[in-house]
């Protein structure tokens with residue numbers, strides 16, 4: 053919403069002054085549809101109707117365990133979501149070829165690396181990181197849209213932008229994008245979404261636009277209103293500004309007009325106050341009222357229905373739901389010492405510091421789930437009181453620039469954003485334990501289910517077996533019946549034959565003996581009865597058919613049981629797979645727990661050792677051990693690195709860690725203690741504020757002594773790293789050289805092949821190469837030869853340091869020649885340096901190549917180098933650099949060199 057250095061986009065916005073918006077009427081005197089909060093309309097309405105969902109401190113009930121990293125899930129609205137956006141390089145950034153960017157983004161990991169110098173960097177995790185190519189749309193959708201959606205559902209919400217001046221806060225938040233909608237910032241996109249979701253007949257959206265400067269609130273829609281008081285309702289906790297102008301918005305055009313008026317008023321006010329826009333906070337307040345029918349419970353419904361049935365729509369009661377969205381473009385976060393150190397400027401910086409640090413404390417308290425959020429400390433946090441924490445959603449986007457020159461500001465901005473994530477480190481252990489418990493529970497449940505399923509499948513198998521048995525028995529019984537039937541048939545026909553014969557005999561006898569006639573008839577009857585009996589005992593076709601049907605049914609049953617068994621088997625297979633997956637996850641969680649446990653134990657052992665070493669001063673020991681613990685934590689825990697817990701501890705000054713004692717430990721006979729002590733000194737040496745004291749108290753001598761006498765790889769590596777850190781400053785560079793540091797570094801490089809040690813040595817020598825006064829001694833002490841020798845490690849990190857050192861060296865020589873205190877051929881022309889530079893000018897990584905290209909350009913500028921430069925094939929390389937270098941400034945430098953060095957002219961191809 054404002055910008056100091058962004059004159060381009062601000063002037064674009066202010067240049068075309070537009071007619072007054074239909075409802076704001078030029079802001080000083082609001083139109084009939086706008087209402088002043090001064091005892092009038094809107095404020096009254098706010099007080100008269102109880103809020104449907106009051107937000108108060110009592111509502112802040114986010115449990116630590118619910119701190120997942122999702123912002124969209126409704127269950128953790130109180131968490132502050134923090135994202136980072138990187139501004140693309142501007143002309144100033146591009147003109148500094150010698151500096152590496154101080155940040156490197158890893159968007160796929162939502163992480164960024166902050167590079168302190170050429171050999172140390174730290175990683176920080178955020179909810180999202182946006183690279184310089186991120187679109188305005190994507191930034192809005194990730195940062196602000198979830199807040200806007202929550203506000204439309206009736207909760208309050210806040211979106212804030214924080215960062216050093218010129219890093220893109222206004223671009224991100226306040227860009228109007230009148231000519232190009234894709235350029236629109238968060239404010240315009242938020243209002244667009246809100247207006248789209250409103251029903252014109254029953255809902256309303258109103259805005260106030262304010263600036264907070266030196267703890268005084270000014271109305272940007274009626275700039276004569278200053279020092280507007282903040283009103284807080286003691287019952288509901290609702291914050292209001294009874295004196296501020298509130299303007300009703302009908303459509304997006306309305307709003308954009310209004311924003312422009314606010315911007316021009318802000319510009320005019322700031323010019324009057326003789327301050328810059330980035331020194332105040334700009335706050336847009338959006339009030340939303342929606343008519344909704346809310347479901348009531350049955351009891352209330354039936355009670356209320358008694359008298360006022362016409363008010364109800366079934367079980368729904370009509371209410372007005374109110375919510376508020378705050379969008380804040382915070383003042384620039386630059387340090388006090390950069391903003392001026394006396395008079396009004398100091399006052400101004402103090403007020404900014406007050407509000408930003410109180411905002412930081414509130415974010416911290418929210419992150420710690422503290423019952424008390426200290427909002428009373430500044431007007432900014434009092435204004436935000438009902439719009440963050442509790443059921444409100446808060447999103448903070450921090451903006452940073454890429455340039456290493458603003459490392460300190462960028463680091464402190466990142467630290468501010470990291471505060472709310474800090475807690476996660478300490479709760480990590482608990483989360484891991486909870487996760488293990490959860491997986492164990494899940495595993496137990498799964499095992500139980502698998503057991504049940506196995507039992508079920510076993511009983512199905514049993515049933516199937518039974519059925520098979522029955523089927524077999526039936527088949528046997530059918531077979532038996534068939535055989536019996538055949539036997540009966542045979543017996544029947546035999547008996548029939550016998551009796552027919554008997555009848556024939558009897559008939560014959562009857563004919564022969566008339567007297568026997570009656571007896572024969574009786575016998576015939578008997579035979580017929582017998583024949584009948586035989587027929588009755590025979591198994592009929594009908595019985596066989598029935599048995600056949602039964603057999604068929606049994607087959608079908610058998611088939612369906614088989615299918616069920618198949619299904620059960622595949623289910624069992626899935627369950628076993630799931631069990632294996634869960635086991636695997638459980639295993640990895642356990643592994644991590646084991647690793648962390650090991651690390652904790654190792655730290656405890658180290659502390660015990662150190663305690664034995666320094667028993668005499670208890671409080672000094674406490675300071676030291678806590679620092680060492682922090683140091684070891686930082687090194688050993690991947691999580692610690694990501695969360696930046698190490699950096700967030702403010703007391704890293706060497707005073708608090710008993711420097712003298714630590715320096716004494718450098719000579720300890722216990723190797724472990726010696727290693728820890730040198731690590732401590734190296735860490736302290738990484739901070740500018742400690743360096744002078746380390747050198748003054750003999751730390752440099754002690755480190756050089758270690759290089760001279762130690763054979764231990766770790767000690768050599770860390771001591772070289774510490775010297776490299778000390779070698780970043782001019783005064784120390786001279787001392788290092790005076791004390792024979794270059795020779796010792798060269799010797800160290802010659803007695804090791806450890807790539808990390810070689811990287812540290814190369815880093816230290818590369819830093820010494822940047823001091824013009826030391827070039828000659830550095831060369832004489834074998835520093836350049838040793839620097840070049842480190843490339844034998846083959847490590848690209850080492851090569852990068854060598855290229856940086858040679859570029860520093862060549863650049864210092866050029867400067868000396870231009871300023872007239874150096875003549876003659878470059879000291880780099882011996883030792884194979886030029887050959888190495890030419891050979892690697894097209895192979896190394898981009899940043900290393902840039903340094904090699906710079907070194908070659910500087911060497912080519914010196915006419916006394918020309919003969920060897922030409923003989924080594926340098927001109928061809930220089931021409932390629934002038935055409936193909938990835939950096940425009942280096943292409944220009946190469947072109948200029950080719951143009952201005954007459955000795956190279958004859959070598960140029962004819963065009």
Ligand SMILES: Nc1ncnc2c1ncn2[C@@H]1O[C@H](COP(=O)(O)OP(=O)(O)OP(=O)(O)O)[C@@H](O)[C@H]1O
Nearest residue numbers: 054055056057058139217218219220221222223330
């Ligand atoms: N993501 C981006 N893409 C393109 N240009 C950008 C981006 N971010 C910032 N800029 C440009 O950088 C310049 C500074 O940005 P901006 O004014 O938004 O910074 P600021 O942090 O608001 O500064 P101040 O605190 O001084 O108001 C502007 O010219 C802006 O257009």
